[in-house]
Amino acid sequence: MRILKLQKKDLFPLLKVISREAELWAPTAKGDKFAYGRVLDFSRIAMDAVRTIIPPKKIMVPSLFNMFNFTEKGYQEDLSHVTDRILFGIHPCDIHGLLILDKLFSQAYLDPYYLEPRKKTLILGLSCLPDAYCFCKSTHTDIIEEGYDLFFTDLESYFLVWIGSSRGDDLIRLAPDFFDDKLTEKDIQTYTKWQEKRDNAFKTTVNFTRMPDLMELNYKAPFWEEVGAACLACGSCSMVCPTCNCYNVVDKLFLGNKPGKRLRHWDSCTLPEYSEVAGGENFREHKSQRLKLWYTHKLQAYVSKYGKPSCVGCGRCLVTCPVQIHVKSVADALEGHPVEAFWKKFAQEVSK
Amino acid sequence: MNGEHKCLAETNPFTPHPARIVRSYHLTKDVKFFQVRFVDMEEALRFDYKPGQFAMLSILGAGEAPFCISSTPSRPGLLEFCIRKMGTVTSALFELKENSFIGLRGPYGNGFPVEEMRDKDILIIEGGMGVAPLRSVLLYSLDNRDQFGRVAVLYGSKRPSEMIFSEEYFALKGRNDLECHLAVDADDTGKWTENIGVVTTLFRHLKKVDPENTFALVCGPPVMYKFVIKELIKLNIPKDQILMTLERRMKCGVGKCGHCAIDYIYTCLDGPVFNYWDVLHMRELI
Ligand SMILES: Cc1cc2nc3c(=O)[nH]c(=O)nc-3n(C[C@H](O)[C@H](O)[C@H](O)COP(=O)(O)OP(=O)(O)OC[C@H]3O[C@@H](n4cnc5c(N)ncnc54)[C@H](O)[C@@H]3O)c2cc1C
Ligand code: SF4
Ligand code: SF4
Ligand code: FES
Numbered sequence: 001m002r003i004l005k006l007q008k009k010d011l012f013p014l015l016k017v018i019s020r021e022a023e024l025w026a027p028t029a030k031g032d033k034f035a036y037g038r039v040l041d042f043s044r045i046a047m048d049a050v051r052t053i054i055p056p057k058k059i060m061v062p063s064l065f066n067m068f069n070f071t072e073k074g075y076q077e078d079l080s081h082v083t084d085r086i087l088f089g090i091h092p093c094d095i096h097g098l099l100i101l102d103k104l105f106s107q108a109y110l111d112p113y114y115l116e117p118r119k120k121t122l123i124l125g126l127s128c129l130p131d132a133y134c135f136c137k138s139t140h141t142d143i144i145e146e147g148y149d150l151f152f153t154d155l156e157s158y159f160l161v162w163i164g165s166s167r168g169d170d171l172i173r174l175a176p177d178f179f180d181d182k183l184t185e186k187d188i189q190t191y192t193k194w195q196e197k198r199d200n201a202f203k204t205t206v207n208f209t210r211m212p213d214l215m216e217l218n219y220k221a222p223f224w225e226e227v228g229a230a231c232l233a234c235g236s237c238s239m240v241c242p243t244c245n246c247y248n249v250v251d252k253l254f255l256g257n258k259p260g261k262r263l264r265h266w267d268s269c270t271l272p273e274y275s276e277v278a279g280g281e282n283f284r285e286h287k288s289q290r291l292k293l294w295y296t297h298k299l300q301a302y303v304s305k306y307g308k309p310s311c312v313g314c315g316r317c318l319v320t321c322p323v324q325i326h327v328k329s330v331a332d333a334l335e336g337h338p339v340e341a342f343w344k345k346f347a348q349e350v351s352k
Numbered sequence: 353m354n355g356e357h358k359c360l361a362e363t364n365p366f367t368p369h370p371a372r373i374v375r376s377y378h379l380t381k382d383v384k385f386f387q388v389r390f391v392d393m394e395e396a397l398r399f400d401y402k403p404g405q406f407a408m409l410s411i412l413g414a415g416e417a418p419f420c421i422s423s424t425p426s427r428p429g430l431l432e433f434c435i436r437k438m439g440t441v442t443s444a445l446f447e448l449k450e451n452s453f454i455g456l457r458g459p460y461g462n463g464f465p466v467e468e469m470r471d472k473d474i475l476i477i478e479g480g481m482g483v484a485p486l487r488s489v490l491l492y493s494l495d496n497r498d499q500f501g502r503v504a505v506l507y508g509s510k511r512p513s514e515m516i517f518s519e520e521y522f523a524l525k526g527r528n529d530l531e532c533h534l535a536v537d538a539d540d541t542g543k544w545t546e547n548i549g550v551v552t553t554l555f556r557h558l559k560k561v562d563p564e565n566t567f568a569l570v571c572g573p574p575v576m577y578k579f580v581i582k583e584l585i586k587l588n589i590p591k592d593q594i595l596m597t598l599e600r601r602m603k604c605g606v607g608k609c610g611h612c613a614i615d616y617i618y619t620c621l622d623g624p625v626f627n628y629w630d631v632l633h634m635r636e637l638i
Contacts, residue, residue: 068366075368104607105608108607109608111365113366245608246609247604248609249415249416250415262416267609293613297616301615304616305616
């Protein structure tokens with residue numbers, strides 16, 4: 001693998017050259033939060049964005065899009081959401097999130113609505129420093145070895161740039177003069193220091209190796225009822241999670257001779273109508289049952305299939321759930337630790 | 353730039369292929385039978401299915417839903433479905449005239465392990481809509497009669513008027529190469545000549561079962577399973593030779609939408625046919 005040096009002042013000129021090839025998408029500020037969007041003015045790129053509200057899955061499969069136009073003649077596939085894109089500023093956890101979605105959307109059957117945009121998107125990763133909610137070290141998703149085309153590590157006055165694919169290499173060739181391939185002893189020291197600093201900056205940890213067993217043993221634990229009672233069934237946790245892939249499909253007709261549309265939109269297993277079947281029978285009527293499914297998937301299911309959790313430690317559920325039901329508080333409950341989260345207080349209030 | 357991203361229709365697993373309703377008629381008041389044929393012969397040849405697999409049917413403007421294939425691959429050409437009117441998609445389907453177009457994709461799911469079942473005895477216990485998947489395997493075993501041991505059917509309906517495929521099943525009673533016992537929970541016609549009682553009461557009419565050599569196939573309304581399985585365990589049929597189909601909401605049929613998940617199992621890929629041993633290990637079902 002080749003590692004090159006890029007001076008900070010050369011970043012925007014570089015982006016300018018490579019964004020001639022495709023749309024550039026990056027995190028930009030949205031109030032005090034961040035969101036991925038198309039960027040024309042590079043000064044709007046939020047280089048310090050820790051996490052975006054919605055993960056980059058929205059760039060591959062938008063929250064709502066059309067799968068087919070249909071008329072009496074049949075169903076015509078619509079892949080108009082596919083364009084060439086360059087995604088800049090994506091952190092290791094979110095790249096791991098995409099790698100997990102890659103597996104889901106290509107196992108057994110290939111899903112072109114995810115895989116086509118994915119193929120057309122160049123991944124330009126960017127290093128980060130964790131805030132209080134990040135725990136990607138616990139999920140082993142704090143570093144990335146595959147799944148990117150270029151990866152930029154920010155070392156104050158310059159970047160170290162990893163080339164991760166031949167397409168990444170092609171990008172470098174568009175502007176070879178910006179890069180320096182001679183790394184000094186000092187560069188290596190600076191990088192090692194930076195790594196140490198980052199390693200020590202994590203404040204949240206979750207012991208994932210214990211989780212599959214603890215999920216099994218605690219399947220009937222009373223705290224699930226408390227969690228279920230407090231959950232608002234708003235679905236936010238699924239919307240913000242980089243590895244949640246569930247969706248629903250609805251057909252829509254339009255007046256006149258316009259073709260109908262088969263629309264696909266994000267869905268969440270925390271929503272009440274998710275598991276209803278014929279005859280109104282609902283296999284997961286209670287919120288506690290639905291959350292158990294969510295956590296089975298995050299903490300247990302993927303582990304038994306692929307040897308790692310399908311949580312990448314991005315911290316989004318920690319900052320998003322209005323009643324603080326999230327991987328950290330549920331893991332604490334599973335381990336029998338005291339839980340400070342709102343749902344626990346709610347349970348105490350109610351039982352008074 | 354979008355033009356070049358077109359992926360071929362064949363490679364898009366979600367594309368419904370045009371098919372025509374060749375014949376349709378009521379089996380009961382709210383259950384209809386549909387015979388369907390692909391418009392494109394190549395598509396028809398590509399559609400290679402096993403008993404117990406399902407297909408996704410699209411009704412223009414109404415949506416898409418999963419249905420078991422009730423016909424048998426041993427009689428190629430037409431696909432048959434047995435469908436109960438439930439809501440949007442099924443109501444729209446019920447309105448369609450013969451010769452209308454629908455969309456069809458599949459086949460999906462694991463189906464019954466017919467290779468494993470070779471030379472074994474087959475005991476089918478079905479109730480209500482359970483005939484939809486089990487008719488396929490029943491017809492398959494009759495068409496390949498020499499590949500299987502004994503075949504026995506226990507079939508229960510609520511009332512005579514709600515018995516699905518009644519003519520077919522009464523015709524089976526005339527055959528001497530299989531056992532067929534029929535029951536209704538209650539007879540409101542006064543003309544019912546078979547057994548009266550729930551499906552489990554039919555077990556006492558069953559000739560002696562060789563449990564190690566028997567595959568029991570169960571499908572019916574949720575309440576039925578518990579009681580039927582109790583009887584099968586009493587007969588000493590091994591748990592992994594008791595097969596059942598599970599119904600879950602399905603939006604894609606190909607392991608993407610997540611709707612059919614039970615624990616870590618995707619019913620559409622790993623099912624819909626499961627053996628009782630597997631089911632015992634699905635926490636959500638216990
Ligand atoms: C593998 C499989 C095989 C099936 N085989 C048959 C069959 O052979 N014959 C048959 O009549 N039915 C079968 N079903 C059930 C059939 O899919 C549903 O009845 C159908 O989806 C209802 O669609 P609808 O639009 O008419 O009803 P809706 O308007 O969607 O809803 C009516 C009722 O059905 C429930 N429902 C909605 N969507 C689904 C869904 N995708 N699956 C199950 N329930 C749903 C709703 O909660 C509501 O209670 C099968 C289901 C599965 C999963
Ligand atoms: S479960 Fe929470 S922390 Fe883990 S990947 Fe999903 S949103 Fe991020
Ligand atoms: S767990 Fe939290 S975010 Fe998820 S549905 Fe419940 S209240 Fe909403
Ligand atoms: S039906 Fe979509 S995952 Fe099974």
